[in-house]
Amino acid sequence: MLRGLMQEHPLLVSSILAHAAKHHPGAKIVAATPDGARERTTWPGVQQEAKRIAQALARRGVQGGERIATLGWNCQHHLALYYAVSGMGAVLHTVNPRLFADQIAYILEDAQDTHLFVDPSVLPAVTAVADRLPKSLRAVILMRDAPLPDLPCEVLTLDALIAGEDGGMAWPALDERAASSLCYTSGTTGMPKGVLYSHRSTVLHAMAAVQPDVFALGALDVSMPVVPMFHVNAWGIPYAAPMVGASMVLPGPRLDPASLFALFEEEGVTASAGVPTIWTMLLQWLRADPARRFTQPPRLVVGGTALPVAVTEGFLKEYGVEILHAWGMTEISPLGSVNARKAENADWDQDRFLAYSRKQGRPQFGVDLRVRDAEGREIAHDDLAFGELEVQGHWTAAGYFNHERDPAVTGDGWFRTGDVVTVDALGSIEIVDRAKDVIKSGGEWISSITLENLAMAHPDVQLAAAIPVAHPKWDERPLLVVVPRPGTNPTPESILATLEGKVAKWWMPDAVEFVESLPMTATGKLWKAELKKRFKDYVLEKDTVR
Ligand code: AMP
Numbered sequence: 001m002l003r004g005l006m007q008e009h010p011l012l013v014s015s016i017l018a019h020a021a022k023h024h025p026g027a028k029i030v031a032a033t034p035d036g037a038r039e040r041t042t043w044p045g046v047q048q049e050a051k052r053i054a055q056a057l058a059r060r061g062v063q064g065g066e067r068i069a070t071l072g073w074n075c076q077h078h079l080a081l082y083y084a085v086s087g088m089g090a091v092l093h094t095v096n097p098r099l100f101a102d103q104i105a106y107i108l109e110d111a112q113d114t115h116l117f118v119d120p121s122v123l124p125a126v127t128a129v130a131d132r133l134p135k136s137l138r139a140v141i142l143m144r145d146a147p148l149p150d151l152p153c154e155v156l157t158l159d160a161l162i163a164g165e166d167g168g169m170a171w172p173a174l175d176e177r178a179a180s181s182l183c184y185t186s187g188t189t190g191m192p193k194g195v196l197y198s199h200r201s202t203v204l205h206a207m208a209a210v211q212p213d214v215f216a217l218g219a220l221d222v223s224m225p226v227v228p229m230f231h232v233n234a235w236g237i238p239y240a241a242p243m244v245g246a247s248m249v250l251p252g253p254r255l256d257p258a259s260l261f262a263l264f265e266e267e268g269v270t271a272s273a274g275v276p277t278i279w280t281m282l283l284q285w286l287r288a289d290p291a292r293r294f295t296q297p298p299r300l301v302v303g304g305t306a307l308p309v310a311v312t313e314g315f316l317k318e319y320g321v322e323i324l325h326a327w328g329m330t331e332i333s334p335l336g337s338v339n340a341r342k343a344e345n346a347d348w349d350q351d352r353f354l355a356y357s358r359k360q361g362r363p364q365f366g367v368d369l370r371v372r373d374a375e376g377r378e379i380a381h382d383d384l385a386f387g388e389l390e391v392q393g394h395w396t397a398a399g400y401f402n403h404e405r406d407p408a409v410t411g412d413g414w415f416r417t418g419d420v421v422t423v424d425a426l427g428s429i430e431i432v433d434r435a436k437d438v439i440k441s442g443g444e445w446i447s448s449i450t451l452e453n454l455a456m457a458h459p460d461v462q463l464a465a466a467i468p469v470a471h472p473k474w475d476e477r478p479l480l481v482v483v484p485r486p487g488t489n490p491t492p493e494s495i496l497a498t499l500e501g502k503v504a505k506w507w508m509p510d511a512v513e514f515v516e517s518l519p520m521t522a523t524g525k526l527w528k529a530e531l532k533k534r535f536k537d538y539v540l541e542k543d544t545v546r
Contacts, residue, residue, distance in 0.1 A: 010176035011203035014087035016243050018171060021047040024219060024245030030267050031076040032252040032259070033144075034121050039076060043242055046080050052165035053084035053158075057115070059165075060138070064089035064174070067111045067182060071097045071104075071126065072119035074229050074250040077143040077158060081117055082229070082238050086180040086199065087171050093182040094230040097122035098522040099192075105132040106191050107184050110402060112136040117158070120146035121253055127151070176200040182401060183232055185330045186523045194401030195330050197233070205333045205395040206239035208366045213340035214326070215271060215301060219245040222267060226251055226260065226274035227304075231523060232334040235273055235303070246271075257285030264298055275304040276311070277524055279323065283314050297321045303328055305525055306431060306449070308456070309358045316354065327360035327431065331408070331415055333395035337361045337369070337429055344426050359430040360421075367393040370414060371423055383424040386445055388435050390414035420447070437528050439468040439478045446478055446507045448528075451499065455480055458498045460488035463518050465526055466509060469538045479538060480509040481531060483518055510540050 009015075020027070020043035029046060031039045041049075062068065068085045070092065072078045085092040093111050095104060097119075104125055108116070112134060118126055120142050126133075130151055139154040141161050148155045180199045184192035210217040215237070217223060223246045225237040233239070241248045249267045251260060255274075260282060263269060279302055286292045297319055303326040315321040328334030339361030345353065363369050371379050371387040379385040396415050400406050408416050420438055421429040432438075432447035439446040448466035455464035463483040468476035484490055492512035499508060519530040 010174060011200045012087075012171070012174055012176060013180050013199050013202055013239065014083060014171035016203065016206065016239055017043065017047050017050060017083045017087070020242030020245055024242070027219070027245055027247040028222075028267075029076055029079070029248050029250070030263075031074075031250040032254060032263060033075070034073075034119075034253050036254070036259075041076050043245075046076060046083065046242075048167045049077070049080035049162075050083035050087060051167040051169050051171075052162040053080060054088040054171075055165040055167070055169050056161045057084065057090065058088060058169075060115075062088070062090050062114065065179060066090045067093045067113045069093040069095050069108060069111065069113040069116045070118075070230070071095050071122050072117065072143055072229070073121070073253045074225060074234065075119070075143065075252055076250060077117075078119075078229050079238055079248070079250065082181075082233075086202075089172055089174050089178065091179045091182050091196070093194075094233065095184070096228070096230045096522055097125045099125075100522065101125070101128040103192060103522070105129040107194075108137065109134045110184075110191075111182060111194060114138050115141060117141045117143055119143045119253075123149055174199060176203075181233060183230075183330055186521050186525065193403060193406075195397050196401045197333060197395070201333060201395040202233075202236070202239055204366060205236050205335060206243050208364050208395075209236045209240040209335060210244050211364060214324075214335065214338055214364055215240055215273070216299065217241060217244050217246050217271060221246040221270045222249060223247065224249040224251060224260075224263060224267075224269045224272040224298075226255060226272055226278050231304075232328070232330045235301075235328070235334055237273060257282045261285070261292065265295060268296065269298050270296070271299045271301075273301040273303075275524060276302055276307040279307065279315070280311050283311055286319065287314075294319055294321065299324070301326055303334070304523070306358065306360075306453075308453070309354060312357050313354050316350070323357075325357050325360060327419075327429070329417060329419075331397040331417070332367065332391055332393070335364065335395070336367055336391060336417075337363050339428065342426070356428075359424070359428045361429065362427050363393075366395065367391060369429065371421055371429070379423065381423040381425055381427065383422050383430075386420050386422055386432055386438075386447070389417045389419045389421045389429060389431075391417055420445070434528075437467075439466065440476050441468075441471075441478070441506065442474045444506075448478070450503060451478060451480060451507065451509060454499045454502055455482065455495055458490060458495050460485050460490035461495060462486075463526075464495075465518055465528065465531055467528060467532050467535060469510075469535060469540060471510075471540065477540060478507070478509040479535060479540075480512045481518065481535070482512055482514055483516065484514060513538075 225234040325339040379387040420433040451466035471477040519527040
């Protein structure tokens, strides 16, 4: 082999911040505080705070690989912690404050965190598990000044922690394969599992995230991750933005449409990312008053669950706002696919592409996808056949923290996502279900998501969930559980009529049940496992299988 004569430098998280601080000192970092004020800093300012935290942690004896947890919103201190902890060689473990107490206690124990940084507004999440904090935990540090709670370990404020530090340190040269951060899956089935990212995977993921067909970020952008920094590293934006020298707006805990719109307008946000609920609520709020217009329409990215086409259409046609539909998961850092145009559909008119935007799209370089059926054969790319989506790539998990050999990874090294998809002739995937949620009737699969989407087109339906109920002959049959819109009283027949003719006869739900609300997970997803438990003993009145 003739070796290339190029320099080699490890791909390190700290090098991203060092670049931004050196070459983009003019970009602004704006953080909305819990009381609605705004704090301002710069990339050099973030780096100064990060280095002071790193110095303080080193002084406390924190070692490489040690897990340091956070429970907080999108704020500048959380951003500094992203770089302080990974940059010094420890592992940043972001915890979702909306998780149930049992899950928080389990996650802290599983990760064996030694320090926990907490935003005072979410302290109740810590005090609720005060008697179950792991023995490994040496200190709880409040990210901003507040009365110190009584906990069975040392408690101090961030200001006190870094008071004696001057930020005069150089980032250590680590191995790029070293762990940089840890994030637990939502745990809709069983307890959450930890995904342990490396410096290398994080930097490569950020390089992919800034590309034109993904977040399309540049130095002139003002990027606002609405997706929380505890939800898969805010989809990589805290790394992607400084990589290109973009400005950042951190919205804090207030994610209501009025607060977000004020940030979009007053801070000149050009690019943002969040889950469907956020954008759906923003669209409804904008429509309530014709005076609510964007001076400069931002670009939005959506993922986490599918976004109804009606929302994408409303934003584009009424407000000139383009929404990119992306798919991902904690185990893949999270970027997996994006539905951006390519040569094959470049000339489609607006309406044709809008209808297509329901799909999750195609992988970018760095991710490869394969879809196999129950027998392990790759499915036809005909938009009809279903199979389980598998992923391979530079930022895809090879196993879980504390469970290195997990059945989620196939013998030939593909990560099994548990998402059931179709693939079309252009190579675009469309998620039709989670593998554990498909309804298996007489050995054939029924997509619960298809039934739900059709039911939600009914004007009186606010939310719908299709779940399997036991059937003596067909094993499982679909039951549709519906939350009616307030003030309406739809009948089962009228709801079933919206599905009639749009799905095969044997896909039609056997019954419709009305409920006041549906169980949701801490990340805002429908919690089907819980719903299935509630309807475990449901008996269908008659054998309606056609
Ligand atoms: P999480 O790891 O909590 O981010 O959840 C990942 C899961 O969310 C994926 O496996 C999908 O089931 C779902 N998901 C993510 N993005 C989308 C999307 N654009 N459309 C539908 N489901 C999605």
